[in-house]
Amino acid sequence: xxxxxxxxxxxxxxxxxxxxxxxxxxxxVYLDGNSLGALPAAxxxxxxxxVAREWGRxxxxxxxxxxxxxxxxxxxxxxAPLVGAAPGxxxxxxxxxxxxxxxxVGAARMAHAERDEIVVDATTFPTDGYxxxxxxxxxxxxxxxxxxxxxxxxxxxxxxxxxxxxxDYRSGRLHDLPGLTAAAHAAGALVVWDxxxxxxxxxxxxxxxxxxxxxxxxxxxxxxxxxxxxFLYVREDLQPRFDSPLPGWxxxxxxxxxxxxxxxxxxxxxxxxxxxxxLSMLALEAALEVWDEVPIEAVRDKSLALxxxxxxxxxxYLPAGRVESITPVPHAERGSQVALRCADAGEVMDALIARxxxxxxxxxxxxxxxxxxxxxxxxxxxxxxRVLAEVIxxx
Amino acid sequence: xxxxxxxxxxxxxxxxxxxxxxxxxxxxVYLDGNSLGALPAAxxxxxxxxVAREWGRxxxxxxxxxxxxxxxxxxxxxxAPLVGAAPGxxxxxxxxxxxxxxxxVGAARMAHAERDEIVVDATTFPTDGYxxxxxxxxxxxxxxxxxxxxxxxxxxxxxxxxxxxxxDYRSGRLHDLPGLTAAAHAAGALVVWDxxxxxxxxxxxxxxxxxxxxxxxxxxxxxxxxxxxxFLYVREDLQPRFDSPLPGWxxxxxxxxxxxxxxxxxxxxxxxxxxxxxLSMLALEAALEVWDEVPIEAVRDKSLALxxxxxxxxxxYLPAGRVESITPVPHAERGSQVALRCADAGEVMDALIARxxxxxxxxxxxxxxxxxxxxxxxxxxxxxxRVLAEVIxxx
Numbered sequence: 094x095x096x097x098x099x100x101x102x103x104x105x106x107x108x109x110x111x112x113x114x115x116x117x118x119x120x121x122v123y124l125d126g127n128s129l130g131a132l133p134a135a136x137x138x139x140x141x142x143x144v145a146r147e148w149g150r151x152x153x154x155x156x157x158x159x160x161x162x163x164x165x166x167x168x169x170x171x172x173a174p175l176v177g178a179a180p181g182x183x184x185x186x187x188x189x190x191x192x193x194x195x196x197x198v199g200a201a202r203m204a205h206a207e208r209d210e211i212v213v214d215a216t217t218f219p220t221d222g223y224x225x226x227x228x229x230x231x232x233x234x235x236x237x238x239x240x241x242x243x244x245x246x247x248x249x250x251x252x253x254x255x256x257x258x259x260x261d262y263r264s265g266r267l268h269d270l271p272g273l274t275a276a277a278h279a280a281g282a283l284v285v286w287d288x289x290x291x292x293x294x295x296x297x298x299x300x301x302x303x304x305x306x307x308x309x310x311x312x313x314x315x316x317x318x319x320x321x322x323x324f325l326y327v328r329e330d331l332q333p334r335f336d337s338p339l340p341g342w343x344x345x346x347x348x349x350x351x352x353x354x355x356x357x358x359x360x361x362x363x364x365x366x367x368x369x370x371x372l373s374m375l376a377l378e379a380a381l382e383v384w385d386e387v388p389i390e391a392v393r394d395k396s397l398a399l400x401x402x403x404x405x406x407x408x409x410y411l412p413a414g415r416v417e418s419i420t421p422v423p424h425a426e427r428g429s430q431v432a433l434r435c436a437d438a439g440e441v442m443d444a445l446i447a448r449x450x451x452x453x454x455x456x457x458x459x460x461x462x463x464x465x466x467x468x469x470x471x472x473x474x475x476x477x478x479r480v481l482a483e484v485i486x487x488x
Numbered sequence: 489x490x491x492x493x494x495x496x497x498x499x500x501x502x503x504x505x506x507x508x509x510x511x512x513x514x515x516x517v518y519l520d521g522n523s524l525g526a527l528p529a530a531x532x533x534x535x536x537x538x539v540a541r542e543w544g545r546x547x548x549x550x551x552x553x554x555x556x557x558x559x560x561x562x563x564x565x566x567x568a569p570l571v572g573a574a575p576g577x578x579x580x581x582x583x584x585x586x587x588x589x590x591x592x593v594g595a596a597r598m599a600h601a602e603r604d605e606i607v608v609d610a611t612t613f614p615t616d617g618y619x620x621x622x623x624x625x626x627x628x629x630x631x632x633x634x635x636x637x638x639x640x641x642x643x644x645x646x647x648x649x650x651x652x653x654x655x656d657y658r659s660g661r662l663h664d665l666p667g668l669t670a671a672a673h674a675a676g677a678l679v680v681w682d683x684x685x686x687x688x689x690x691x692x693x694x695x696x697x698x699x700x701x702x703x704x705x706x707x708x709x710x711x712x713x714x715x716x717x718x719f720l721y722v723r724e725d726l727q728p729r730f731d732s733p734l735p736g737w738x739x740x741x742x743x744x745x746x747x748x749x750x751x752x753x754x755x756x757x758x759x760x761x762x763x764x765x766x767l768s769m770l771a772l773e774a775a776l777e778v779w780d781e782v783p784i785e786a787v788r789d790k791s792l793a794l795x796x797x798x799x800x801x802x803x804x805y806l807p808a809g810r811v812e813s814i815t816p817v818p819h820a821e822r823g824s825q826v827a828l829r830c831a832d833a834g835e836v837m838d839a840l841i842a843r844x845x846x847x848x849x850x851x852x853x854x855x856x857x858x859x860x861x862x863x864x865x866x867x868x869x870x871x872x873x874r875v876l877a878e879v880i881x882x883x
Contacts, residue, residue: 117540117545119545125547129543131544131547132543132544132547136539140539140767141532141536144527144531144535144771148524148527148713148714149512149532152520152524152527153846154846156714161715187582188761188765190736191582191586191736219747220737220738223735223737223740224735226735227732227733231627238748263746312763318767319550319551319765319766319767320556320769321765321767323762337622338589338622339585339589339619339622341583341615342585342614343615351613352614353610353614355617367582367584367585367718368715370715371713371768372768373767373768376539376767446549451547456746
């Protein structure tokens, strides 16, 4: 069976196949959903209603009548099952960077003062490292940057908290969330997980694995739209000890009491800060409708099948040695993307995009291809590899 | 001349009268624009295009091709003339609370360590006080809360920075920005001004008065939509010393270099943090189109005329002693709202809203009426006072 035919069979057998119709797509092969998810079909109509009716007609009344005020918790609870969290632990709002700051300062404040180190995975997305430096500086700690392979042994009696990416944004490597969380706990430390590249792509199991705090973005595999608000998870039993560095009026126990003295709300709303960004918030809520009745396990199965198949096609179509996958082969170590090192990667990606295959380029030499199982087909994967082979062979 | 007739004459003479057509309005008298501005007519079409074409069709390409990446600075420069700032000093993004944190920590870090006090106006909007406490705690300072009337004498050799509201959210009192800024500078301190209730309502003159840093929201008199992103002003000559507590990748000198080491960008972008919230950002940009060719001085003239006329109508229509204005009479001390103390204020406001006059209620006893000169007419002011008199007299 040739590869296009195999793709056809795989697509026919795909239990998520019908979900593709829930997105606005065209004849592009869109493999950049790990940067900006495609537009869910429910969003334009919902946005038009939010703007014209909720803002335009109801105006201020919408804060209560349209449920704007409680949307950060409500949408947090909608995300919760996708990352294995019971309700009441996730709140949506602010950017990922701001939430990393809240989570890391909050975690450091839960630790004894003699624990003076914040451990960060050294290959992290840059903002996590920068914010960790700021959190360390502002809580009297220092950052220790450690290669992810050495994280397990880096946790010790001086570790206040660790900040680890679940999936490396560059290589697509999936880190061992259960094992590293247990190792940190064994050392008496807390862990903040960055789920930007795993939320909506694979089962996370926050509650099951006893994760302490987590943050994640919603514009990648959750398709919330450009710069849609991020989320913050604080495990229920830690919430009373969560001491936010950004205690805005939205996290007050009685926000409309307008008291000059701050008293933190109970529960997930303690992670709120200022007035939430309602247009983006409600676009995200509409985007999350595509998850109705989608088990995250089915998404994971298809994701692995897609990346396996893409790698199979790359191997079959490309001359040996022209690209090198830096994405781990074992499923237990792979997220939902494939990263290929390649000479002239920037120009190669430009040529791919010109031919309707959209991935992205990360300096100096990486082609990134993200596979969003809800709307990427096996035929897409085959075509992407085929076009990549054409581009490479004509250079 | 009776008051309805006077309203008609004033509306006929109003140079901003035509601007009303730039908003989506109905037969409600909407006097809550100091909480959530009305919908500008340009927004729904622009939002539909942002969602369907920029996100839906161009997807990731819009970060460059649709100007998403540079929107925080571009929109900052659009706001700049409204608050008297030259270009290159304002950036848009995050909530007001988050920007208060950036500004206050940034200001404190510019001060000598022996300046150990952050002075805050004691009547401030709660979030400013809460965030000031956090900024003080995290920079080794303490907060000194002072009644605005005593601010001038509160600045001294221990003052690192002050945080002052330009207009009091409750009473509508306008504080003396030029005088207080000069007094702080004379004491060697920096001032952060909160412009939430003045941006778009009156001339601020940031550059002219040598203001150091400022923050403001965009969903009140700037009509940016619910929870639209706030702005941060850092005066040009202070920008090199601005050391943000939230150094996200968007404020890096080379954001796509993905360097593990943070190097702050020059200029206004140094105030950026994470990925900006594009839907809300571009709704705001469309909302700002209503300001084309509107001098802020004309807005101020009409604002004062509106609040004067409303108070005149209240005095004429209401039985003496039933309400008490806590908004200053002198123009130099008045923002763009009128606050009336009133028995059973919560119920009175409910009754007003039921009769199509929308203001808001602030505990325990304040009726707030915001006057947005771009879309509120003198007839609106007269009707609001008349309906208020009806409600009060039937109680």
